[in-house]
Amino acid sequence: MRLEDVYTVFWRDWVVLNRRLVKFVLSRMISPVLYLVAFGWGIGRSLPVNGGNYLDFILPGIMALNAMNISFSAVGSPLNMSRLYHKTLEEYLIAPVSPGSFVAGKVLAGALRGLISCAVIFVLAYVFGANLAVNAGFILTLALTCLLFAAMGLVAAMLINSHEDMASFNTYVLLPMSFLCATFFLPDRLPSVVRWFIDLLPLTHATYALRAIGAGLETPWLSVGVLAVYTIALLAVGAWTMIRVRD
Numbered sequence: 001m002r003l004e005d006v007y008t009v010f011w012r013d014w015v016v017l018n019r020r021l022v023k024f025v026l027s028r029m030i031s032p033v034l035y036l037v038a039f040g041w042g043i044g045r046s047l048p049v050n051g052g053n054y055l056d057f058i059l060p061g062i063m064a065l066n067a068m069n070i071s072f073s074a075v076g077s078p079l080n081m082s083r084l085y086h087k088t089l090e091e092y093l094i095a096p097v098s099p100g101s102f103v104a105g106k107v108l109a110g111a112l113r114g115l116i117s118c119a120v121i122f123v124l125a126y127v128f129g130a131n132l133a134v135n136a137g138f139i140l141t142l143a144l145t146c147l148l149f150a151a152m153g154l155v156a157a158m159l160i161n162s163h164e165d166m167a168s169f170n171t172y173v174l175l176p177m178s179f180l181c182a183t184f185f186l187p188d189r190l191p192s193v194v195r196w197f198i199d200l201l202p203l204t205h206a207t208y209a210l211r212a213i214g215a216g217l218e219t220p221w222l223s224v225g226v227l228a229v230y231t232i233a234l235l236a237v238g239a240w241t242m243i244r245v246r247d
Contacts, residue, residue: 009092063142067117
């Protein structure tokens with residue numbers, strides 16, 4: 001893997017994003033504004049949770065959820081369409097770019113979209129009066145979350161063989177994580193078997209880590225480590241899928 005090749009793949013996606021950056025930012029404001037109106041002005045300030053209000057509790061969950069959805073969709077759907085329908089993936093396959101460089105460039109580009117979207121939420125949250133501590137550990141956790149789900153989007157795009165099945169992946173994998181992985185509520189009242197399964201999911205660790213750091217507590221390095229392991233494993237699988245397709 002060469003850094004020049006990673007940069008080339010990343011730069012192509014950045015040029016596409018930069019041309020419609022304003023539209024991208026504005027479109028990413030809609031869901032966060034609705035969440036913040038409902039949970040901030042609606043019930044957020046009046047509902048106490050863990051010694052604070054619900055807005056401060058739910059904000060890290062919204063950021064983790066947004067990082068998952070945006071990073072995954074930024075890589076998954078376009079790459080799946082490119083591979084199956086537009087056949088533009090073949091341009092990379094015949095180019096002198098290694099599979100690892102392609103995977104790294106695509107994942108970095110997807111993670112960048114996720115981070116930009118989370119930055120939009122961060123600014124809006126402070127407008128709505130949220131109180132969130134942000135430090136290096138918070139940014140590291142958020143970046144790992146974006147990288148993880150961008151890599152998951154790449155793996156899904158390379159292994160799933162129809163656009164309809166990509167939609168089914170969102171329904172059966174991403175949607176349950178969106179609601180169960182401590183984003184909107186703590187899963188401590190769920191059955192123990194369900195809690196055990198939820199604790200294995202990456203979004204749970206992202207939410208726990210962001211919530212702890214955002215509340216001014218110590219960085220939960222175990223959760224950060226779990227995110228790192230997931231990310232490395234998905235990157236390795238992504239590189240393997242590219243090697244398989246090229247061969």
